[in-house]
Amino acid sequence: MRGMRPGSLPVAGQGRQAMAVEPLIHELSKAGRRGVEFPQPDVPETPLPSSLLRDELDWPEVSEIDVIRHYTRLSQKNHAVDVNMYPLGSCTMKYNPKINEAVARYPGFAQIHPYQDPSTVQGALELMVELQEMLAEISGFDAVTLQPAAGAHGELTGVLMIRAYHELRGDTGRTKILVPDSAHGTNPATAMMAGFQVVTIPSDARGNVDLEKVRASAGPDTAGMMITNPNTLGLWDEHIREVIDVVHEAGGLVYNDGANFNAILGIARPGDLGIDIMHFNLHKTFSTPHGGGGPGSGPVGVRQDLAEFLPSPLAVRTEGADGPAFEWRQPTQGIGRLHSFHGNFGMHVRAYCYIRMHGAAGLRQVSEDAVLNANYLLANLRDRFDLAYDRTCMHEFVLSGNRQKRNGVRTLDMAKRLLDFGLHPPTTYFPLIVPEAIMIEPTETESKETLDFFIAAMRQIADEAEREPEVLTGAPHRTEYKRLDEVGANRNLNLRWSRPVEPVKEPAAAD
């Protein structure tokens, strides 16, 4: 691979349709055009109350084929993991197996309604209970709610439970949550949203949470700590047990941001480490769709003595006269509802399918392969890029573009250049503690050939940074749209289409 000459790599656009600039669907509108013909009503017509009628809504008027072609063409412009590698660090953009989709479309799952009597949807409840039990087993927790709709929603669930736990004990002086400086931005935002003050804990020279700073910060005002392990640098925290012990000794609870769970399935269980609460990202670790709006799903697991704080209702197993049955139960100290109905049930079906398809040994291999793939990339890139922390990585790693910056090339330029290879760029400029950060997560689903392609592209970019930096600062060159004016777009937000004003015609002069 290293012998591959620059410029010899395949490029974006190959095998894909050439496409003209796609208009907005409003611009395709033709007055009076319809996609659907409704039959004549066989009931008396009732006009809508005039107070509910609005005439400022400018709906596009298009036929069915206009709509299909428009959105199909847009989808062809998209990058997706079904098109090529998507090494977006911290996001675990793994392939979503198609069998998940097939199973989620079974009428017994897809055509039921949450208002149905539980006796008529026992299979759906059984799936939810079993998914809760499987997630609990994988993570070492005792009880799980499937309600939260995403990771940050899971964080809010967890931190509200921390608050409820202290309040129930009358322990009201706990106003602070410790958050490492390498955390996802959602962690401090969640703590603030739940009414806590955030205490930022710096990282040490090896990328761990600074244990001495945790010791100095934890005290009678500590409600808890939000930690991400493995952390956003792709590193296992070498003091995780001590950090947890310090927070527990101070009377706080420890929340684990489970965004990086893909590194440790079947290898380490957060519950066994002493973590009290954790969220799972089904749309990362358990292969439910992540891009395109998901929707996400962020179940939360807890140890036994926190189970009664979980949101209500909870799907539970009961023992009926005719064997096991399933029903809804309200936890006694529950923090209330976090989502309408029961969360994103279609995602529960997909994650259930994924776990069942893999089994325990298969899930362990998922993590082993994810970690192996990341270390393979790291080993083949480390001589050309600065490395933020020189350690064996977990499922992802963080490079720094500092070396290339000396030639006037910034991480943003290298990310744009990757588009020319038909690759989605990695996460950039996060975590914030690494200058010019490039955060790479290949996931377990990429083959060695794809990994080698990515390595070759990155090494070519490193060459270009030294020899012809203008190739990078002007990238991308081969995409339909070139470098966008992101600054202009941010400063002059224009989020709403408005109909162009038609020129007013002068009335013809009367003779």
Add this chain to the structure above:
Amino acid sequence: MASPSDLKFTRTHEWVRLDGDVATVGISDHAQGELGDITYLELPEEGDQVSQSQPFGIVESVKAASDIYAPFDGEVVERNEDVLEAPELVNSSPYEQAWLLRIRLSDPSQIESLMDASSYDSYAEQAGPH
């Protein structure tokens, strides 16, 4: 490039120009360079209290959103409405036109915890982004 010698600096890359018991606060040239093109600023109102080392505002660039930290305790006596309208001033004139707040210090001795320009320059050379 050396930072202006009449200013003091924080480890979180804010600058301070002291005038009696009122200090003008902004973001350092190093910080604006690391952040890239600034697109948005959020600042407290006149009369608001700020606390040393606690965030008082937000600066957003295309790359990231970052907190701006108070160099000391005090009360906001004036904020720069021009820079809110034109955040790009932070890039073009970090030390003059893009001052952010004037703050009346509660405890003037807190100013002693700040770095002078030459200490800040060597600190910024080592430090990462804002």
